[in-house]
Amino acid sequence: MSHQTGIRGNNELISFFGKCRDGQIRVFRVxxxxxxxxxxEFAxxxxNWEEDFDNLIPFLLEENQPAYLLFRFxxxxxxxxxxxxxxxxxxxxxxxEKMIYASxxxxxKTQFGTGQIKEDILGTVPEDLTLKGYLKQKRNAAAPAPLTMAExxxxxxxKTETNAHIGYDSKHQTLSGVAFPIAEAGLKAMIDFKHKSYSYVQLSIxxxxxxxxxxxxxxxxxxxxGSRVPDDHGRYHLFRFPHSHEGDFLESIVFIYSMPGYACSIRERMLYSSCKGPITDLIENKLLIQIDKKIEVEKGEELTEEFVMDELHPKKNLHQPKFEKPKGPPGRGARRLTNQKPQEHV
Structure with a gap:
């Protein structure tokens, strides 16, 4: 999801938008x-537009300074x-600068009027914004895109996660053994997580x-x-934890099942509990994401760095005290040994 910066067109630009639609302006830079x-700047x-493309646009580009250009067909x-x-x-x-312009x-586009924008292209090198480069981008956009590894x-x-007993449609992927499908967005997010696009994914029922x-x-x-854990509903969390342990750098995958006790209904607790196994099975056996530790918590406050570290690497108790004979009851005094001969009976 893109986040807007709050930056908007000033009065001069808004006024120019109204004047540039008469067919006289070919291109302008914002x-x-x-x-x-x-x-x-404007020209x-x-x-015709094909000749003006190469004659005008190159002169509006600054080498290391982002900008927007609107070119009229x-x-x-x-x-x-x-x-x-x-x-x-x-x-x-x-x-x-890149982030601000992208955001x-x-x-x-909204202030100019999206209804009049026929096409949208990106340029990162001057060759992208020649007529030849524009036509190449247009051909590439029209061609079917190759699937990424995640796709x-x-x-x-x-294809493999079908279930004969539970219906399947194009919108949802059914979890084997449980009559709850997983939305495609959730499945895609976990695949993106596998490829390190995210370090955290949260799922809900x-x-x-x-x-x-x-x-x-x-x-x-x-x-x-911990701040991502709601205090009124159950959740499943998938978290990649980069850390060092005994001189080694590790990226451990942690699956967290959070359920805030009796703040949830009995039905919600039962459903989250029964779906947990199929979801972890999907993650490990279908998506091939190795879960290093499964954790259950009630509150987000429990998920401190120390807690996660202890769960992943339990501390070993190296001091093992020797067995000591228990002491006798107090006040009994020192033990005395006697060596008395048995009395003879007449």
Whole structure:
């Protein structure tokens, strides 16, 4: 999910939007200046759009400075001329600049009017934003995209994880042995977790629809892990814990089942408990994610770094005291030995 920066177009830019639709302006550049979207430069139509593409756009690109360019085609739709939205984020631009421009893109498109934007392309090197580079991107977008490794795994799991006794549809993947399907978003998030796109995935059970949903997938560290545990509902958590132990760097996978005791209904506790086994089976045997430790907690406060470390690497008790003979009862005094001959009986 993309997060907006709150940066919006200033009055000059908004006013220019209304003036640039008469067919005279061919291309203009928008930059983020003083936390505002600002009109930076523009060029008028000189020829047809194909010739203007290579004649005008290269002169609006700065080597290491991101920007947005809006280029007008000669075609029109019911709203007016159609435009190409170009995001220029050069490879060697500062990381912070890249993030800000990527996060503000949606705002600019909305303020300009998405109905008039025919296409959207990204340029990271000048060759991307030549006419030849644009046409190449257009051909690549039209071609069926090759499956990524994660997508191939998702397709394989869908193919193998069928269940003859429980229905299957294209939206949900059924967990073997349990009449609760897992939403495809949850399955994909766990595959992405396997490929280290995330360090944390949280799953929940929709009690009304009786499906397992994805609640969250993100990068978290062990210090904020406990804050992700709700105190009023059960959850399943998959967490990658990078740490050092006895001189070795490890990335341990921890499966956490959280259930806040009697704050939940009996039905919720039973369902979470009965679905736990099939979910871990799916993770380990279908997705081939090795779980190093399974943990159960009631509250997020329990998930401290020390607690997780102790669960993964239990401390060994190296001091084993020798067995000591128990002491006798107090006040008995010193033990005396007597050597008396037995009396003879007459």
């Amino acid at each position: 930059s983020i200046i003083n936390e505002e979207l600002s009109l930076n 008028k139509k000189q020829s 000669d075609s029109q739709n019911s709203l007016g001329y159609e435009w190409l939205f170009i995001t220029w984020i050069p490879e060697h631009a500062p990381v912070r 503000t893109k949606a705002t600019l 191939e795994e998702l397709a394989l799991v869908k 929709d009690m009304a629809k009786e499906i397992v949903n994805l609640e969250n997938a993100e990068e978290v560290n062990v210090h904020v892990l």
